[in-house]
Amino acid sequence: MLKPKYVIVGASLLFAGCYDGATMADGATDGGTGAEAGSGDPTEGGESGGEDPPAEANLVPQSVSRRLSQAELDNTLRDLMGDDTRPARGFLSEDEFAPYDNDYGLQVASRALIESMEVLAIDVANRLVQDPTRRDLVVPCTPTTDDDAACFDDFVRSFGRLALRRPLTDEEVGAYSVFLPFATEDVPGLDNDFYTAVALAVSAFVQDPEFLYRIEAGVPTTEPGVFKLNDYEIATRVAFLLWGTGPDDALIADAEAGRLSDLTDRTDIIDRLLIDDRAKEQLHRYHAMWLGYRAIPHEAALIEAFNAETTALIDRVVFDDRDNYSALFTAEETYIDAFLAEHYGLDAPAAGEDWVSYGPDRAGILSHGSVLAGFSKFTDTSPTQRGIFIAERLRCNEIPAPPPTVDADNPPGNADDPNACKEDRYGIHAEIASCAACHNLMDPIGMGLENYDIAGRYRETDDGKPDCEISGEGALPGVGSFSGPGALADRLVESGELERCATEQYLQFALGRDLEDDDPLLEHVAADFEATDYDFQQMISNLASHDAFGFRREPSN
Secondary structure, eight states, X not given: OOOHHHHHHHHHTTTOOOOOSSSSSSSOOGGGTTOOTTOSOTTSOSSOOOBOOOTTGGGOOBOOOEEOOHHHHHHHHHHHHOOXXXXXXXXXOOOOOSSSTTOGGGOOOOHHHHHHHHHHHHHHHHHHHTOHHHHHHHOOSOOSSTTOHHHHHHHHHHHHHHHTTSOOOHHHHHHGGGXXXXXXXXXXXXXXXXXXXXXXXXXXXXXXXXXXXXXXOOEEBSSTTEEEOOHHHHHHHHHHHHTSSOOOHHHHHHHHTTOSSSHHHHHHHHHHHHTSHHHHHHHHHHHHHHTTOSSOSSOHHHHHHHHXXXXXXXXXXXXXXXXXXXXXXXXXXXXXXXXXXXXXXXXXXXXXXXXXXXXXXXXXXGGSHHHHHTTEETTEEOHHHHHHHIIIIISOOOOOOOOTTSOTTSOSSOTTOTTOOHHHHHHHHHHSHHHHHHHTTTHHHHHTTTTBOTTSOBOSEETTEEEEEOOOOEXXXXXXXXXXXXXXXXXXXXXXXXXXXXXXXXXXHHHTSOOTTOHHHHHHHHHHHHHTTSBHHHHXXXXXXXXXXXXXXXXXX
């Protein structure tokens, strides 16, 4: 095996490159990404012009090239070469969550990224060829000699097809033959063989901008600024939306057959993708980012139990029962084991059962320890942070940032005063006019959840202060009063804002950016969601199978 430094030179001189996700959105023609939709030939298409736009051209979303998020990169490497070590998490800086990790406006290319990708690429390539089981899954032939050109070309075609999410041209395959001589080069101290060349090629593929970025070019339509995507680009869009990873062999075969540009066929394909476990994993991850429990301050066993409870409810509502999405917030049962039942103070499930009744005050996902732990502060619950969460994530109401002179890193009042109860301390916000305008939109919501601590357990007094009784009385501004997460869910449903905000949040995740320029698309998806009785899975399917989903619009600035 070649030394790492030698691999860097061999792979990066020919192939490595990087860009920021906004500079190759128009006019990109790498390897046929501008191919005409449905042609099955990545060398056709280009700047032909004159394609018909969709009937509802105003619904075509703005789009630029998007870099794979850390999670998408790990998922893709897992599916591409069986690498489940999550190398991107180990080698790359964490993405910024705002609240999602795929906002392309925050993706900036840097020397650190390029260098980290080189190290990552070398690591995954070398470990791949050192593992015969995984190696044989990606090399479709057995080399007869160390310089078996036919076998190497077969590998480059099959691996490159999945890595670049489209077939390679003969010219592209030939370019990778530059690595084959390294299989037999006589270098003292190095044991070169056929798989040395494989490692170099894999390292190059992983550093290729077409692997690291989702490049959407398309061909011009008669609608200015609107481009029709080819089948491979649509397949990539669908795969990353539904699975959080690149298209598999079957989906690329569908693209080769032109099935992604046919709306009936695409709907059938989407139905197939949605029954894959990866679709569940993607929705679990989306909810963890949206509802703020992707990283919570508890021990591993409790986090595992919380995740089991929360993902079970998501699966029941979205996949199993296909229920009205509001059931995610109003469900009267929860999925727990004896450990979590004892933690919550609920009755343990009967033998052979997993779902139990919440009892009074609790209902749905807002009662889960995962969500109740997500917006804590100062090692305790924060009525303000919980209020911001409900206002911004579930009502889509923007709360202004505090003035720079405000000490937001410390709780109000004197928390160390044994006589200072939390309700009294937070009440100070309402007494100061400059604070009240914003805090009246947040604190009353959080106060209605105060009976539930940072781990989702019911309590009657402030932590460590038995004389500070918690009233548990809160209010959803403009809607009504409540006490506890169950009543809060009722008020949210009553407001009529929850389902629309859920639509806006998912669309922001799907497009990788804010929605201020996509009001027509948001209005369409929200109306469609309502028309399906708020079937979340159907909303996703309808979005991905809509004609406009196969097009892109250039940014206006």
